[in-house]
Amino acid sequence: MPGAALAPHGEGVAGDRAIQRSLEAAWPADLPTDDERELLIVGRALLRADATGAGRATWPGVFPRSGVVAPAFATARFRIQAAIARRDGGPNRAVVHLVWAGMDRGGTFTDLRITDRFFTRAIKKGAPTWIPQPGT
Template identity: 40%
Template sequence: MPRAQEKELVALASRIWHAEVTGTGREEWPGYFAEQLLRAPYRDVRIQAGIARTVTGHPDRVHVRLVWAGTDPAGDYVDGRLVQVLLARHSTTWGPVRQPL
């Protein structure tokens, strides 16, 4: 994948993850967050690193792996946490997809 596209997808996944753990910005992806309640928000969230890779055999799906840090609901600072966000292309735009548990 071209570096410019990877940067764009990492930035998108970062915004989605920030909304996931802080609650801020969830209205941008109402279908993605419709059934997900925010139990206890994190604060001071920042993304430390990220990469995007195409899902094998699915050029319209991308896994974005992020390393992130933030202050947990108990007030403890945690860093080096890993998460993966799945994105799918719908026509010309990318959006988040919930991964099955």
């Protein structure tokens, strides 16, 4: 997208659309629509669980129960600004690129944070599905 610019820091929800368009322009889609949709749903949920603590128990392989970690961000002060899912080196590997904003426990708000979540495709109960990788 020639001439496109990211929204300035602090633009708020109004700038999220520009961020989404920028991601899509930088990394053209390369996954089937159903795969991309599944990866985005799970990728967003994983990021939310990681940042806010809500839903970590859903993925024990990603968030082991070894000690309780206080969430760094309050659910009400967290939002995903943009997200895309793309292949990561092969047809059975993918990455979800997420751009997000949040206010930490100390009251510092930061937007345009970047997180990547990695996945591998596996067959579960006869159907292919995307499995999140721990430590990413």
